[in-house]
Amino acid sequence: MSTHESRSPLLPLRNEAYRRIWLASISSNLGGLIQGVGAAWMMASISTSENMVALVQASNTGPIMLLSLIAGAIADSFDRRRVMIAAQLFMIVVSALLTLFALLDLITPWALLAFTFLIGCGTALNNPSWQASVGDIVPRADLPAAVSLNSMGFNITRSVGPAIGGMIVAAAGAAAAFAVNTLSYFAIIYALFRWRPNIPKNPLPREQLGSAIGAGLRYVAMSPNLGKVLFRGFVFGLTATAILSLLPIVARDQLAGGPLTFGGLLGAFGLGAIFGALANQRARELLSSEDIVRAAFAGFAVAAGVTGISASVWITALALMVAGACWVLALSLFNTVVQLSAPRWVVGRALSLYQTATFGGMATGSWLWGSVAESYGSGHALVASSLLMIAGVFIGFFLPMPAFATLDLDPLNRFNEPSLKLDIRPRSGPIVIHVDFEIADEDVPEFLRIMVERRRIRLRDGARNWTLMRDLENPDIWTETYHVPTWVDYVRHNQRRTKADAEITDRLLELHRGDRPPKVHRMIERQAIPPADDVFHQSHIDHH
Numbered sequence: 001m002s003t004h005e006s007r008s009p010l011l012p013l014r015n016e017a018y019r020r021i022w023l024a025s026i027s028s029n030l031g032g033l034i035q036g037v038g039a040a041w042m043m044a045s046i047s048t049s050e051n052m053v054a055l056v057q058a059s060n061t062g063p064i065m066l067l068s069l070i071a072g073a074i075a076d077s078f079d080r081r082r083v084m085i086a087a088q089l090f091m092i093v094v095s096a097l098l099t100l101f102a103l104l105d106l107i108t109p110w111a112l113l114a115f116t117f118l119i120g121c122g123t124a125l126n127n128p129s130w131q132a133s134v135g136d137i138v139p140r141a142d143l144p145a146a147v148s149l150n151s152m153g154f155n156i157t158r159s160v161g162p163a164i165g166g167m168i169v170a171a172a173g174a175a176a177a178f179a180v181n182t183l184s185y186f187a188i189i190y191a192l193f194r195w196r197p198n199i200p201k202n203p204l205p206r207e208q209l210g211s212a213i214g215a216g217l218r219y220v221a222m223s224p225n226l227g228k229v230l231f232r233g234f235v236f237g238l239t240a241t242a243i244l245s246l247l248p249i250v251a252r253d254q255l256a257g258g259p260l261t262f263g264g265l266l267g268a269f270g271l272g273a274i275f276g277a278l279a280n281q282r283a284r285e286l287l288s289s290e291d292i293v294r295a296a297f298a299g300f301a302v303a304a305g306v307t308g309i310s311a312s313v314w315i316t317a318l319a320l321m322v323a324g325a326c327w328v329l330a331l332s333l334f335n336t337v338v339q340l341s342a343p344r345w346v347v348g349r350a351l352s353l354y355q356t357a358t359f360g361g362m363a364t365g366s367w368l369w370g371s372v373a374e375s376y377g378s379g380h381a382l383v384a385s386s387l388l389m390i391a392g393v394f395i396g397f398f399l400p401m402p403a404f405a406t407l408d409l410d411p412l413n414r415f416n417e418p419s420l421k422l423d424i425r426p427r428s429g430p431i432v433i434h435v436d437f438e439i440a441d442e443d444v445p446e447f448l449r450i451m452v453e454r455r456r457i458r459l460r461d462g463a464r465n466w467t468l469m470r471d472l473e474n475p476d477i478w479t480e481t482y483h484v485p486t487w488v489d490y491v492r493h494n495q496r497r498t499k500a501d502a503e504i505t506d507r508l509l510e511l512h513r514g515d516r517p518p519k520v521h522r523m524i525e526r527q528a529i530p531p532a533d534d535v536f537h538q539s540h541i542d543h544h
Helices: 016-046 050-077 080-103 109-137 140-172 174-194 209-221 224-254 259-286 289-309 313-340 347-376 378-395 441-460 487-495 499-511
Strands: 422-424 431-438 464-470 477-484 519-524 535-537
Touching (some): 016 080, 016 140, 016 174, 050 224, 050 347, 080 174, 109 140, 109 313, 109 347, 140 259, 209 224, 224 259, 224 289, 224 313, 224 378, 259 289, 289 313, 313 347, 347 378, 431 487
Antiparallel strands (some): 422 535, 431 477, 431 519, 464 477
């Protein structure tokens, strides 16, 4: 394969499964955007409150903030294909009911928000599984291009969908837009039924939902680079959502337009987003990730300011094209960095936390800018969001974005479950691990430096109560100790080790001066009470 081919943004489309789902998602996204135009314009028609209009956007993004972490844990614990099918079937039912209520003229402002909230719940369930599945479909080297293609596909529909939605709403009313969205789900459901992923089965029992959520939170908390992405995503969502939330009001009041004007403006945003997706690869080659994010913040700030003061449809459309390009450049970069910075076992939860942060910012921003517009007008709200977004540029001087990850996060697969002389069940525990190292005095500073990273890796992968101890009688002996709740948690902890972590382990082995490898003691914690029913010695006597 040539270098040119390997860098082509269209390369993942050679994969049949990815291509089929990608094309089907375009159909689904088109329907969703048409529905969004219908919902936004219907709310502007049945309510005079700017805040209620802005809440249409919040009701769609709010569930992603509220439910995404649970959905991420589900994506990592269950068959992602089945999760996506369930989410799509749920959304088709809700969309059909919305269509029926609209046809019967039963829609009130709060009912409309309820329906869009439920559709948002389906999206929240679907998104982590779909985004995590991209890494199951295409090779890791093609992942950045696949993420950009997902953005491009969505924004291809964004460039025409709102305009089509505006025409449908103008010609046949919002109910017709809702009906089109209902039909659009069939293509993606068909594509998902056709997809047969070849994913190796995990021999370990499935983590309980609460434990899986805790593991995801712990992994992200112990991964500083992911924390930076989440914070920058929140700030971007908080400020950038002003344009999308207030655009119906801009079209209606500032530009004195109707649904066609609104759809055309969204189309301009989508067209700019396509250019942004096409420029993604070249931007990554020429600029650092931080440079791209700063440029996206600055470009969006200019676009929001122009949109807030413009009375011309054409000038506003040009500003929205810039905003669309910046939108894709920032969000696709955030998504790519998260996917490349998380191993497969936790990628769904890492993506869900990223979505929680970003869409939480969007939902908060929708309420915030709607309230500002209610009191001071949409123009002042957009200018205020522009000034706050400029502040987002300067955040990069204190919390710069990490470079694109080059770490090998495939499983290390060095761990072999030891043969035990004490018969235990998977749920037996707590398990206490001691690892003895023999370290020469001159190597102690390097050993302690490496142990700082070792601690982070241990805690990140599920260990608890990690400590490092030194033998007072034999100071060359250092003991690393940590706890895990059960034996299956210990096995799972070791299986989470990645090839990128091997450097730490290998360096510790080099520093170890013993004749044999570091001695590992695996013990089960017991109290001086009658033995529990989950441990049986081979002679049926527990000597602990």
